[in-house]
Amino acid sequence: MSENMKKTYWLDKAENKKKIFIGLIIAAILVALPDFLSLLGILYETHPYTKVEEIPAFYGIYAALGLLVVISVAGFIGRFLTVKEDYYD
Amino acid sequence: MNALFSQAPILAIVIPLMGAPISALFRGAVLPWAIATMLSAASFWFSIDLLVHVNTVGPISYELGGWEPPWGIEYVVDPLSAFVMMVISGISTGVLLYARESILKEVSTDRLGMFFAAYLLALAGMMGITITGDAFNIFVFLEITSLSSYVLISMGERTDRRALFAAFQYLVMGTIGATFILIGVGLLYAMTGTLNIADIASKFDAIAHTTPVRAAVGFLIVGVAIKLAMFPFHIWLPNGYTYAPSIITAFFAGTATKVSVYLMIRFIYTMFGEDFSFGEIPLTSMLMTLGVIAFLSMSVVAIFQDNLKRLLAYSSVAQLGYMTVGIALASEMGLIASITHVFNHAIVKTGLFLTVGAIFYMVGSTYIKDLAGIGQRMPITSFAFVLGGLGLIGVPLTPGFVSKWYLVQAALERGDMVGYGLTIAMLISSLFAVIYVWRVVEVMYFRPAPEGAECKEAPLSMMIPCWIFVIAIFYFGIETSVNIGFAEAAASFLMGGAK
Amino acid sequence: MIEGLNPGLILILGALLVPFTSGFIRNIYVLALPIIGLYYTWSLGLGSFGHVEILGHTLILTKIDALARVFGTIFHIAAFAGLLYGLHVKDPQQHVATLIYAGAAIAAVFSGDLVSLFSYWELTAISSAFLIFASRNERAFNAGMRYLIIQVTSGVLLLAGIALYVAQSGNMDVAPMELGSAASWLFLIAFGIKTAFPLLHNWVQDAYPQATVSGTVILSAFTTKLAVYALARFFAGEDILLWIGAIMVIFPVFHATLENDLRRTVAYSMNSQQGFMVIGVGIGTELALNGVAAHATVSILYTCLLFMATGAVLYRAGTAKITDLGAVYKSMPLTAMFAVIGSLVIMAFPLTAAFASKSLILSAALDGKMVILWLAMLFGAVAVIDNVGLKIPLFGFFKPGEDMGLQEAPKHMLLAMGVLSVLAIGIGIFPSAFFQILPYPIEYHVYTASHVVTQLQLIIFAALVFVCCVKFNMYPKPQDTLTLDFDWFYRKPLKKFAINLGLLINAGYLGFLRMSQAVIGWFITKARETHGGQGLLSRTAASGVAVSIVMLLFGVTLLLVY
Amino acid sequence: MFFEHYNYWIFVILLMIGLYTVMSRSNLIKKMIGLSLFQTAVFLFYITLGKIEGGTAPILMEGEDVLYSNPLPHVLILTAIVVGVATTALGLALIVRIKETFGTIEEDDILRMEDEQK
Structure with missing residues (x-):
């Protein structure tokens, strides 16, 4: 058991976390790319049902905004609604 | 239709009637009993035959001696009878x-x-009342039944001398009741010139407003009410049931009052017609008031009884209250409830009285205080009583529940305060039933048996019929197509213009 | 008789034998029951069986159509996985409750008449409460009582609805109804409570985390999905459900973000996912109902999987609070892996089941030109990426820190999670095979290039923003706190009011009791006087008296008759 | 009014006397007498029904317009008379047995003895 405690995991190193972060950014650019390419008619054609989907990388932008909204609203209401764990006891 | 069956209506009555003198000729413990049993079974067989035939083909009219009604006597077998x-x-x-x-x-x-001769006569009489389509014939059969039942009840004198006086009281009341019916029939004859029920019914509306007819209606209803032991005419019943021999109590509890209920329905729905009975004269309020008082008050009386047979007798009066109310509701649903309850209560009460008879056979008493610890001494019998008691209370899965369910539906169908009040009254009365059944069960199971009491069940020849009834209780409580089915057929026949 | 046997009864009746088994035999036995049930269900085929006439109404004991069969199938699977997960439990009460609960849910799905539906509906409520009580602590007991009260309320409303409906229509069959009559509103509210409509939802987050480790898994699978089934059965295409569903998708996500307890987090996001199904029912087209059935199935898979993974942590670490946990993955790598799989599924990552099922409902919304609803659902999908897809694994399992020195989850738990993972990924890889059991025939291609790309955009951008927020400390820090929800109203002011009211009522009641005792006492005395042994109504009357009574009543009758 | 229908009135009066006797007498034999009277009243009623003024006995006679009394009620009442006799006989037999076991034929006494037996 004690041996286990000392073992360092890949995630424990700071530079690996950075690698993940950079990897995420690259992945984001990669998945956004087809939308822009399709504007030029390269790679594939989109079949938007709605107007908003015609915005390039609409899903990505919507996800980013949506997440910010969730986090900020949650942080905001958390100030009023947070109570001690044993509040009801 | 084979030759034997074509005579089934008359055979169902004549077999027990003719069996009576034959039985009277024999001595000994077994032969008269065997004759009576076989003849009763034969009669039962013909009845089933008739019932099936009527419900598949249609009503039968049997002309006695080939004389055409309305001059001759007619036997009518319809779904109800x-x-x-x-x-x-x-x-x-x-x-x-x-x-x-x-x-x-x-x-x-x-x-x-002699005993079984009287028994067969009573049976023949009751069957006759039910089947005959002739008003005067009803009186004759009624008296055949009554006279033999006075005798049968008085036979209980060997165990309790009070049976004699109970029989005498019944004789006085019964005679008055039957004579009232006789007067009523006479008055109707005077107005219509016929004794055939169907014929009277067809002429009834034209003369319904006349004084003699109104008087006849009064005589007939009070007369039947006495025989029906409708509250407060029930005074003869508790003593009669209590002191009669066990099997006679069981027999009458299942049949005698039921026949009177039949007569009540026959008079009100067939002879007078529902429009007259419930529209012109306030039969609904009269019968319903008496019925409600009966099932409330008599249930309370039952709670206080110290003799088990008497307790059950009072409970019978209460249950008759339900049937009266069912008739008084003047709806098809109410009629179904009433007719079903005739059947349901008959098997439940007979079953109960048979178990009580078995207890009496072993213990020699039906006083509740003497039944302490019976639950341990006669476990099978006691359990049969408990199951029967459940049927009496009207627990779901027993026929008692089925008929109460229909009665409650009929009451709610009215949709007025009376209907709701009636429902509540029925619930209260069921509660009383729980109390009086529980009182007995408590003594049976939770009081210690007296010292030295032996553990022994009644003989098998008694136990098996007891349990046949108990099983029947649950069978007909679950598989309701027999009781409900035929009751529905009868009710719709009556409401659908039997007149 | 056996011919019309409702498949759910196999589990319900089978449960009664559980107390007579023990050890290995019991394990085999409880696991065999759902398998037999599932086999029986499919061997019956489609149709209705077991018509019974009772008091003038026809009961249809078993009615299997394609919609019911999807739910029945996944219920059997969930029961199997849940029981497998709970094999370590030595308390037969939990096994019995689980089997009865699962059986009742299955039986309810296959009920062909309202009376049966109601009976099983109530049975799920009562049996499931025992899974909460089984925690055997005071908090769980209180939560269980609140749960039971709410569930039984739903049952009572349903009963009232059924009574009204049968009185009005005289029909007892389970069949779609129009929203309008009082009866239909009672139905909707009864279903709504169990579906956890907004403001009716608190029992989910209140009770689920209080149940036992395996109890929560079981609870999450049945009640809410049964309610979705009922909605789909009775109210498909009802417009009001669209808006209820939209609110339902959005409403719980903020609480899920704030929540510290892993299991409560899952409970909140499950609530949000229910909203997808409610919207699907509201749309009511064939595609949408397919989506509802598919998403209910998939949602059971991943919700159970996540509750199992978090439950395993609770089982080993004794807590499931983010603040109390360290780097769980170091000692429980397999459990962590299953949690990640669960998260990927709930995120609707390509090649997982939800990727197929969620898109059905989204497409149905777009087909119906309901853009706002579509945006709301998309928002819900983003939110669930945040508060379950990323938060659970990152905060719950992959926190930086020391090894906690825990043991890996027991083998049967891992096996149960494995079963669900394989199903969830299998459906994701072969969606068309799964689509064949859906209620309506379907022609739908899941893996188009644009679908994969857009979904990846959604997930990766959300992940990026999430990581940024955490990095720059913008993400609300998990704290050892509670977040008040709507239930505050009935657990605080309403409680105080109720207690005071209760005291008042109690005082009044005592007074009333004393008074009625006196009245009843008087009645009994009177009854004894008149009805008892020698009382007026009980003693043997002389025949003279009897005859006078006859004459008196004859007179009265004559008067009445004239 | 009275004399026109005197036979009906006698029927009613006899009926009342009979019932009153049953009601008011404690002696069982007197009760039986009352009961018989009550029944006899009904016999009279039926016989009256069949009588047609100026009618003869219903025996076929020569001639066109012979008026016959209605024979049917008379036949019927024959049955009722038999029943009445049977009732009376049975009642009296019961009274004999009551006298033998209770030692009295007074209803009040019997009821008192029954109450004591409880």
Whole structure:
């Protein structure tokens, strides 16, 4: 058991976390790319049902905004609604 | 239709009627009983035949001696009468199966021939009342039944001398009741010139407003009410049931009052017609008031009884209250409830009285205080009583529940305060039933048996019929197509212009 | 008789034998029951069986159509996985409750008449409460009582609805109804409570985390999905459900973000996912109902999987609070892996089941030109990426820190999670095979290039923003706190009010009791006087008296008759 | 009014006397007498029904317009008379047995003895 405690995991190193972060950014650019390419008619054609989907990388932008909204609203209401764990006891 | 069956209506009555003198000729413990049982079973068989025939083909009219009605006497088998006949002969057969050993303890052997003769006469009379389509015939059969039942009840004198006086009281009341019916029939004859019920019914509306007819209606209803032991005419019933021999109590509890209920329905729905009965004269309020008082008040009386047979007798009066209310509701649903309850209560009460008879056979008493610890001493019998008691209370899965369910539906169908009040009253009365049944069960199971009491069940010849009834209780509580089905057929026949 | 046997009864009746088994035999036995049930269900085929006439109404004991069969199938699977997960439990009460609960849910799905539906509906409520009580602590007991009260309320409303409906229509069959009559509103509210409509939802987050480790898994699978089934059965295409569903998708996500307890987090996001199904029912087209059935199935898979993974942590670490946990993955790598799989599924990552099922409902919304609803659902999908897809694994399992020195989850738990993972990924890889059991025939291609790309955009951008927020400390820090929800109203002021009211009522009641005792006492005395032994109504009357009574009543009758 | 229908009135009066006797007498034999009277009243009623003024006995006679009394009620009442006799006989037999076991035929005494037996 004690041996286990000392073992360092890949995630424990700071530079690996950075690698993940950079990897995420690259992945984001990669998945956004087809939308822009399709504007030029390269790679594939989109079949938007709605107007908003015609915005390039609409899903990505919507996800980013949506997440910010969730986090900020949650942080905001958390100030009023947070109570001690044993509040009801 | 084969030759034998074409005579079934008359055979169902004549077989027990002719069996009576034959039985009277025999001596000994077994022969008269065997004759009575076989003849009753034959009668039962014909009744079932008739019931099936009526419900598949249609009503039968049987002309006695080939004289055409309305001049001759007509026997009418319609869904209602066939159903009641089936109940009567069925109960009678069940009770007789049980009777052999039970009766030896209560009636001396040299009288058994006469005893079973009277029994068969009573059976024939009741069957006759049900089947006949002739108003005067009803009186005759009624008296045949009554006279033999006075005798049968008085037979209980060997175990309790009060049976004699109970029989006498019944004789006085019964005679008055029957004579009232006789007067009523006479008045109707004076106005219509006919005795055939269907014929009277067809002429009834034209003369319904006349004084003699109104008086006839009064006589007939009060007369039947006495025979029906409708509250407060029930005074003869508790003593009669209490002191009669066990099997006679069981037999009458399942049949005698039921026949009167049949008569009540026949008079009100067939002869007078529902428009007259409930529209012109306030029969609804009269019967309903008495019925409600009956099932409330008599249930309370039952709670306070110290004799088990008497307790059950009062409970019978209460249950008759339900049937009266069902009739008084003047709806098809109410009529179904009433007719079903005739059947349901008959098997439940007969079953209960048979178990009580078995207890009496072993213990020699039906006083509740003497029943302490019976639950341990006679476990099978006691359990049969508990199951029967559940049927009496009207627990779901028992027929008592089925008929109460229909009665409540009929009451709610009215949709007024009376209907709701009636429902509440029925619930309260069921609660009383729980109390009086529980009182007995408590003594049976939770009081210690007296020292030195032996553990022994009644003989098998008694136990098996008891349990046949108990099983029937649950069978008909779950598989309701027999009781409900035939009751529905009868009710829709009556409401659908039998007139 | 056996011919019309409702498949759910196999589990319900089978449960009664559980107390008579023990050890290995019991394990085999409880696991065999759902398998037999599932086999029986499919061997019956489609149709209705077991018509019973009772008091003038026809009961249809078993009615299997394609919609019911999807739910029945996944219920059997969930029961199997849940029981497998709970094999370590030595308390037969939990096994019995689980089997009865699962059986009742299955039986309810296959009920062909309202009376049966109601009976099983109530049975699920009562049996499931025992899974909460089984925690055997005071908090769980209180939560269980609140749960039971709410569930039984739903049952009572349903009963009232059924009574009204049968009185009005005289029909007892389970069949779609129009929203309008009082009866239909009672139905909707009864279903709504169990579906956890907004403001009716608190029992989910209140009770689920209080149940036992395996109890929560079981609870999450049945009640809410049964309610979705009922909605789909009775109210498909009802417009009001669209808006209820939209609110339902959005409403719980903020609480899920704030929540510290892993299991409560899952409970909140499950609530949000229910909203997808409610919207699907509201749309009511064939595609949408397919989506509802598919998403209910998939949602059971991943919700159970996540509750199992978090439950395993609770089982080993004794807590499931983010603040109390360290780097769980170091000692429980397999459990962590299953949690990640669960998260990927709930995120609707390509090649997982939800990728197929969620898109059905989204497409149905777009087909119906319901853009706002579509945006709301998309928002819900983003939110669930945040508060379950990323938060659970990152905060719950992959926190930086020391090894906690825990043991890996027991083998049967891992096996149960494995079963669900394989199903969830299998459906994701072969969606068309799964689509064949859906209620309506379907022609739908899941893996188009644009679908994969857009979904990846959604997930990766959300992940990026999430990581940024955490990095720059913008993400609300998990704290050892509670977040008040709507239930505050009935657990605080309403409680105080109720207690005071209760005291008042109690005082009044005592007074009333004393008074009625006196009245009843008087009645009994009177009854004894008149009805008892020698009382007026009980003693043997002389025949003279009897005859006078006859004459008196005859007179009265004559008067009445004239 | 009275004399026109005197036979009906006698029927009613006899009926009342009979019932009153049953009601008011404690002696069982007197009760039986009352009961018989009550029944006899009904016999009279039926016989009256069949009588047609100026009618003869219903025996076929020569001639066109012979008026016959209605024979049917008379036949019927024959049955009722038999029933009445049977009732009376049975009642009296019961009274004999009551006298033998209770030692009295007074209803009040019997009821008192029954109450004591409880």
